[in-house]
Amino acid sequence: MGDRLTQLQDAVDELAQQFVACIHYVHRHHNLETLGPSDEIRVLSKDAEQEVDSHPAEVFKAAQVELAQDLITKEQQIEYLISILPGLDNSERDQERNIKELEDELKLAEAQHQQAIQEKKDIMSSLDEVIRSIRRP
Amino acid sequence: MADPNGGQEMQDLDQITSTWPRPPPFYKDFTADNLARLADLKRERAETSNPPSNPDADTNNSNRDDVLSHRLTGLPANLRNLQPPAAPDEGAWRIFGDPYRLVQPLPKLEEGGEIRPVVANGGLLADGERDDKHFDRATVLKRIAKSLLLNFLELVGILGQNAMDASEKVKDIRDLFYNFHHLINEYRPHQARESLIATMQAQLDRLRAETTAIRDSKEKVERMLEGLGSLKIDQEEVAAAASATTAAADKAGASAGRGMGELEDEMWGSLVEPAV
Numbered sequence: 001m002g003d004r005l006t007q008l009q010d011a012v013d014e015l016a017q018q019f020v021a022c023i024h025y026v027h028r029h030h031n032l033e034t035l036g037p038s039d040e041i042r043v044l045s046k047d048a049e050q051e052v053d054s055h056p057a058e059v060f061k062a063a064q065v066e067l068a069q070d071l072i073t074k075e076q077q078i079e080y081l082i083s084i085l086p087g088l089d090n091s092e093r094d095q096e097r098n099i100k101e102l103e104d105e106l107k108l109a110e111a112q113h114q115q116a117i118q119e120k121k122d123i124m125s126s127l128d129e130v131i132r133s134i135r136r137p
Numbered sequence: 138m139a140d141p142n143g144g145q146e147m148q149d150l151d152q153i154t155s156t157w158p159r160p161p162p163f164y165k166d167f168t169a170d171n172l173a174r175l176a177d178l179k180r181e182r183a184e185t186s187n188p189p190s191n192p193d194a195d196t197n198n199s200n201r202d203d204v205l206s207h208r209l210t211g212l213p214a215n216l217r218n219l220q221p222p223a224a225p226d227e228g229a230w231r232i233f234g235d236p237y238r239l240v241q242p243l244p245k246l247e248e249g250g251e252i253r254p255v256v257a258n259g260g261l262l263a264d265g266e267r268d269d270k271h272f273d274r275a276t277v278l279k280r281i282a283k284s285l286l287l288n289f290l291e292l293v294g295i296l297g298q299n300a301m302d303a304s305e306k307v308k309d310i311r312d313l314f315y316n317f318h319h320l321i322n323e324y325r326p327h328q329a330r331e332s333l334i335a336t337m338q339a340q341l342d343r344l345r346a347e348t349t350a351i352r353d354s355k356e357k358v359e360r361m362l363e364g365l366g367s368l369k370i371d372q373e374e375v376a377a378a379a380s381a382t383t384a385a386a387d388k389a390g391a392s393a394g395r396g397m398g399e400l401e402d403e404m405w406g407s408l409v410e411p412a413v
Contacts, residue, residue, distance in 0.1 A: 005321050005328050012282075012317050019289050019310070023296065075286050082278045085324065087331035095330040102337040109344040116351040123358050130365055 008081040015074045022067045029055040029063070163218035175219045178212070243322055255281060255316040274324060281317050288313060 031054045032041050055063065087095065212220075228239030255277070292306040 003328060003332070005325055009318060009321050012314065012321075015282075015285065016314055019292075022289075023293070026293070071286060071289070075282055078282045079279050082275050082282070085275060086328055087334075088275050090327075090331070092327065092330070095327070095334065098334050099330065099337065102334060102341060106337060106341050106344070109341055109348065113344050113348045113351075116348045116355070120351050120355050123355050123362070127358055127362060130362060 004081060004085055008078065008085070011074065011078045011081055015071070015078065018067070018071055018074055022071065025063060025067060029053055029060055031055075031057065031060065166215050166218050171216055171219060175212075175216050178216070243319075253312050254319075255313070274320060278317065278320055281313055281320075285310065285313050285317075 030052065032052060034041065054060075090098070225239075230237055288306060288310050292303060292310060295303045295306050
């Protein structure tokens with residue numbers, strides 16, 4: 001699971017693979033037709049390498065529908081991934097300004113943090129003093 | 138291993154193809170003595186070379202660290218490998234025979250030669266600066282995605298009619314894919330900045346939360362100390378009262394030790410009671 005851009009690129013590559021898979025399926029499993037009265041479909045022996053492995057009409061149709069649906073689904077995935085790309089409405093200048101602001105705020109927060117730590121140390125040392133001074137007189 | 142020579146060869150092969158390369162020969166130079174000597178040399182060099190170049194005493198001090206981390210030239214051979222080589226000046230270097238560059242510009246789509254860009258001028262403005270507000274990348278990407286489906290449909294249609302005509306359509310689809318990937322890759326710096334912003338924001342939130350937590354606990358301890366402080370006043374009052382009673386007791390000729398013991402009990406009682 002990479003960042004969104006990588007996911008998007010992977011999705012596009014998968015779409016390309018699906019294109020190839022679709023064409024391959026149709027190429028491999030279509031039915032055979034005669035184009036003229038003199039043509040006849042040759043019946044090859046079972047063990048010979050068959051160029052076309054015809055599927056029954058309804059299986060072929062169902063597979064086509066499924067492949068088409070998969071294509072649409074993938075395309076919708078791609079559109080969704082596009083719509084959630086990070087920072088689409090920020091221009092480069094916005095981003096730079098944003099980063100600068102954050103940098104300043106971070107510096108300020110860091111200073112406050114250090115100050116708080118210092119205060120904590122002070123209070124701890126005075127607490128320490130008090131605890132040390134407690135003794136049975 | 139029946140053949141001793143074969144075993145030798147195997148060993149040589151192992152050395153050549155071992156997972157980790159052998160350490161460079163100069164690792165033996167990194168002795169404690171040599172390192173100390175290098176540090177001495179650096180200090181000497183800093184002291185001798187700095188004052189003439191920097192007459193100002195203040196800058197001299199502030200620059201000393203720089204000089205200490207600076208590369209020395211003309212070192213003896215056994216110290217030469219102790220300092221890292223200088224950074225490449227031109228932003229280009231070779232590792233294992235492959236050239237690398239510091240700046241890696243994204244190759245332009247047109248440079249591939251055959252690819253037709255979908256977006257004219259790559260979405261750049263006239264002054265060469267990108268303005269993502271006017272160039273709506275998401276819309277273009279969505280359009281390309283839809284065009285891909287449409288082109289595929291057309292491709293299948295053409296393949297059904299006459300497979301010989303399909304090469305043009307295949308080229309179209311290929312160009313669309315290339316364009317898509319190119320647009321995404323162009324967007325990568327944008328995403329990098331975006332993740333930087335997110336990281337900074339997260340860091341800021343964390344830092345602030347931590348600061349508040351520290352302040353809270355500090356205030357808690359402060360309140361507790363204040364409580365103890367008010368106790369102390371009680372204690373002083375008790376002590377004052379006790380001294381008065383002891384004085385009275387002394388006057389009465391009672392044993393001072395017993396009086397002190399009672400006083401202690403009283404003080405401890407006052408110390409513990411409010412806490413409970």
